[in-house]
Amino acid sequence: MTEPIVRVGGLHKYFRRGSEQIDVLIDLSLDVPEGEYLALMGPSGSGKTTLLNLIAGLDQPSDGEIWVGDHLISAMSEAELARWRTRHVGFVFQFYHLLPVLTAYENVELPLLLLPMSAAERRQQVLTALDLVGLSDRLRHRPGQLSGGQQQRVGIARAIVTDPTLIVADEPTGDPAARSAEEILNLIVELKRGLNKTILMVTHDPRAAARAERVLHLEKGCLVRETAPV
């Protein structure tokens, strides 16, 4: 079996509302092998997005450890996490969250601006990423000039442009305005196969879960079962 790229042990996350402690994740442990496509499912409030945010280094656990590769990200400061995310995590959002003032090219280029590379190298990587998602002909289009499916593809190009260790996706097919869920899912599967990326996806969509190699179900902050896709 492949070595796990993500190792989560004894993870606990709670929030405080006044004197009340609200447990979101309780003593959760999880290994994700490199190159796996893992789907996280569960009802609203089960803690799946919180788990995704913690693994992506967007939040800090209350207790427990999270390792991604050789990095203990649960012990990193906010600035260290930011630097780490640039290189190691590509994030795909439900509502794309492209910057409306930037073109498709500039949106994809944005994470590369933080890395020490020449303009020519940046350009090459952006063009490659946009080519992989089939948007080479939409470089100068702004998000407002693209369809929902095209915007999500730009979002995916932005997620893969830095060649990250992990791709995390939060309901990538969840925008009811977009009518191209199949198209997006096909693209994610293609990328997973072609680039051998590890993909963690939170989803309510059975079609998305059906394409995953493993599906984990969360309820009330705990992993309740693991299923193989149908």
Added chain:
Amino acid sequence: MSSIEECVEAALREPLYVACASVAVLLVAGAVAYYKQLRFIVKSLNRNKLRTGLTGVATAVLVFIITLIWSILWFLDLVTTEKAKDFKAIVTERWQLPSQMPVSYGNSLAEGAASRPGDIVPQDNMTWQFFGGTIDPAKRTRENIVFFFCMEPRKLLTMMDGIDEFSETDLEKLKRAISEMEKDKRKVVIGKERLEAMNKKVGERLKVTGMNYQDIDLEVEIIGEFPAGRYGQSAVMNRDYLNDAMDDYNRRLAKSKGKHPLTEKSLNLVWLKIPDTDAFRRLSEQIESSSLYTNPAVKCETASSGVASFLDAYRDLIWGMRWLLVPAILVTMSLVIANAISISVRERRTEMAVLKVLGYSPGQVMGLVLGEALLVGVVGGLLSSAGTYYFINEVMGGVKFPIAFFPAFKIPRDALWWGPMIGGLTAFAGSFAPALAARSVKVSEVFSKIS
């Protein structure tokens, strides 16, 4: 010294060049360091052109007002600050304002009351007698009044501050006029703006009816004009003309009406040039202890403190401008920018969160917000100060704000860096809190609210 070194040294003496070079170096350094983000900053500002434009205009308007006020305060500070070279002393009557001394004081004061070997003798001197009159006794409006400095014409070139800043053409014209004034004492030079106010031109003759010198009317011929600006409202007459008119009055009317009341009181000020502060201290002791000046007694002070005493009447106004008006405007500028940037940050919380997800550190997110504000502030300030400099100096001929004997104030070249500096600093102050808010946007909170 090589010619390059000379050029550099000459350039460094010019505050404008130093300021421009500093701004240019900062801009280049900033552009090199942040050129990748600069495009993003400009595009972010471009998303709401109206808001960005209005913020820029508000900054420009407030920089315009600050520039006007600071130009006045800057000039007043300049004339009330002791100089290291071209040191000048003023001798006036000790106990009375306005000062009225006998003309006879003039000659010995010109020598600094030096009586013993080793006493300090001034390098140069100038006497001032003030003659105010109207060109229409029946209608004494502001436009019809002219106020003459009666002095030796040639002292205009050696003792008056700011004449050396005239253009070569204006200086040549003035030299010709001085030569004419020395040949014909009825010829006078009047400032361009005063001439315009009186609706008179060079070459015309005027009859000036004395206002402070009762029954002394002088017929003068305008032989030249001072350019607009510092001397735009001034007028200069050969002192001999006034003194001869007084002598004539006393010859004709002494028996019937008695001597003119200002006969022994027509010398108002004596200016003395000395090399340094030590010479001033000794000169001051010499003059104030001299038995020549007992009735009335005189005082000798530095030009700057002399001017400062003239400005004493405006003390509250100047204090208010410096410590109330200017800070109020600066605070207003900061609040205008704070308001615009706060709205922008609030509207773009999700965008800030996305940037953080992509790997932007809190400091970089803060830098982007500060960068937007600084760009608006610096550009608005620069355009405003450059526009103010050109419009006020070239079109209006100075800020018409009469204080003491300064009728108008030019915008100094230093103002060209005040604008970007004020704009930049207030933008920084105003955007700091919103930038901090952007810095501390919690990604997990933003996206949990969205989904």
